[in-house]
Amino acid sequence: xxxxxxxxxxxxxxxxxxxxxxxxxxxxxxxxxxxxxxxxxxxxxxxxxxxxxxxxxxxxxxxxxxxxxxxxxxxxxxxxxxxxxxxxxxxxxxxxxxxxxxxxxxxxxxxxxxxxxxxxxxxxxxxxxxxxxxxxxxxxxxxxxxxxxxxxxxxxxxxxxxxxxxxxxxxxxxxxxxxxxxxxxxxxxxxxxxxxxxxxxxxxxxxxxxxxxxxxxxxxxxxxxxxxxxxxxxxxxxxxxxxxxxxxxxxxxxxxxxxxxxxxxxxxxxxxxxxxxxxxxxxxxxxxxxxxxxxxxxxxxxxxxxxxxxxxxxxxxxxxxxxxxxxxxxxxxxxxxxxx
Numbered sequence: 001x002x003x004x005x006x007x008x009x010x011x012x013x014x015x016x017x018x019x020x021x022x023x024x025x026x027x028x029x030x031x032x033x034x035x036x037x038x039x040x041x042x043x044x045x046x047x048x049x050x051x052x053x054x055x056x057x058x059x060x061x062x063x064x065x066x067x068x069x070x071x072x073x074x075x076x077x078x079x080x081x082x083x084x085x086x087x088x089x090x091x092x093x094x095x096x097x098x099x100x101x102x103x104x105x106x107x108x109x110x111x112x113x114x115x116x117x118x119x120x121x122x123x124x125x126x127x128x129x130x131x132x133x134x135x136x137x138x139x140x141x142x143x144x145x146x147x148x149x150x151x152x153x154x155x156x157x158x159x160x161x162x163x164x165x166x167x168x169x170x171x172x173x174x175x176x177x178x179x180x181x182x183x184x185x186x187x188x189x190x191x192x193x194x195x196x197x198x199x200x201x202x203x204x205x206x207x208x209x210x211x212x213x214x215x216x217x218x219x220x221x222x223x224x225x226x227x228x229x230x231x232x233x234x235x236x237x238x239x240x241x242x243x244x245x246x247x248x249x250x251x252x253x254x255x256x257x258x259x260x261x262x263x264x265x266x267x268x269x270x271x272x273x274x275x276x277x278x279x280x281x282x283x284x285x286x287x288x289x290x291x292x293x294x295x296x297x298x299x300x301x302x303x304x305x306x307x308x309x310x311x312x313x314x315x316x317x318x319x320x321x322x323x324x325x326x327x328x329x330x331x332x333x334x335x336x337x338x339x340x
Contacts, residue, residue: 001025001295004058004087006078007070008032008041011092014277015069016041018285020048024292029061033070059085065295067288068092072163076101083112090291092119093173095308097165099316099333106305115294117301118308120177122237124286127250131241132182134248141245143183146223148175148239151231153257153274155209158201166207167227168192168318175225176215177303177311178239185217186310191327192318198230206323213318233257234272235279255279 005016005028012032019025028045031052032038038051052058055078059066065088068078076096082089095118096102109116122128134140150171155161164170180186194208202209209230215223234257239250257272273279293299316333 001064001292002027002029002062003292003295004028004052004061004063004066005030006032006055006058006066006068007074007092008034008037009069009071012067012069013041014284015067015288016045016049018288019067020045021285022289022292024289024296029058029063031055031058055081059087063087065089065291067291072097072165076105079105079116080108083108083114083116086114088114088291088295089116090119090288090294091116093177093308094165094169094312095305097163097169099309099312102305102309102312106309109305115301116305117291117294118303118305119287120174120181120303120308120311121280121283121287122174122178123181123303124283124290125250125280126282128178128182128239128283131239131248131250132184134246135182135184135241139246140241140243140248142221143241143243144221145242146179146183146217146221146240147226147242148178148223149226149236150175151226151228151236151257153231153234155199155202155229158199161201161207162205164207166205166319167194167209167211167229168213168315168322169312171229172211172213172225172227172318173311173315174237175227175239176314177307179215179217179223179225180307180310182239182241183217183221183223185219185221187215187223187314187317187330188218189216189327189329190214190314190317190321192321193325194322202229208322211318211322213321215314231257233259234274235276236273237276237279 042049042051066082068091192213194211196203198209210228213225254268254270256268317328321328
């Protein structure tokens with residue numbers, strides 16, 4: 001198949017290398033807001049990648065599907081333009097910066113019948129999928145506690161912080177989606193807190209660099225989500241599920257960026273994960289391979305716009321909870337989608 005790719009920043013360039021390595025993909029048509037970037041990518045992949053002048057040219061280049069990896073603010077317009085062209089879409093999260101815009105995109109997607117996959121790559125991590133299977137199979141008994149964490153080794157650039165929407169919308173949302181995915185439950189209430197003791201850019205943008213949230217699920221189980229921009233040892237992503245019959249963990253492997261102080265313990269033995277592309281390289285490949293199957297019509301979207309909107313509501317509730325120092329029901333923000 002022939003795919004389009006719009007946006008060639010860090011993740012877009014990574015996707016280019018992944019897609020050109022998939023047997024199902026014969027060629028790529030790529031575009032970026034900086035045309036020179038598209039030309040450079042095409043030169044690195046001669047015969048496999050063609051540079052287009054802009055997104056419109058990508059959509060009219062006879063592609064079978066489109067990957068959107070552009071800046072967040074461009075996601076809604078590009079996604080809807082692909083829908084109008086009748087093309088299946090893979091779009092990096094979030095669907096839109098504002099909740100109201102994401103809801104409108106969801107409405108348009110559901111009306112169109114065109115398949116859309118949103119980029120929550122942790123769903124394709126082998127251990128995360130195994131955790132979901134353990135819950136589905138009932139081997140954990142009743143799940144009562146979930147712990148999910150994402151710790152970045154260093155903060156993103158100041159310009160990114162200014163436009164990210166905050167740690168819950170940008171970072172924690174991956175944990176929120178993972179909690180929903182592995183438990184099969186919905187979050188009904190949150191209580192969130194945070195601190196900004198690092199770079200002043202976080203406080204200047206009404207954000208925090210370290211956060212914690214307690215999520216109450218619809219069956220009464222509790223999920224504890226913690227995040228930070230300052231984890232000097234490396235990129236740490238873990239997930240634990242504790243049930244009445246068993247407990248399991250994701251991320252307890254030799255590249256875990258955590259140093260054990262137990263005498264005689266050599267775990268973890270390997271070099272710590274330094275970057276999210278390192279930690280989830282295989283998951284990203286599996287995610288895009290799944291999209292080629294969505295384009296081919298052999299599987300439904302494994303992460304729908306509706307899934308992404310639900311994770312977004314949790315992020316909105318946590319943002320409001322942090323701001324107002326109180327528990328927030330998800331239904332409260334769902335009924336008022338103009339939360340800023």
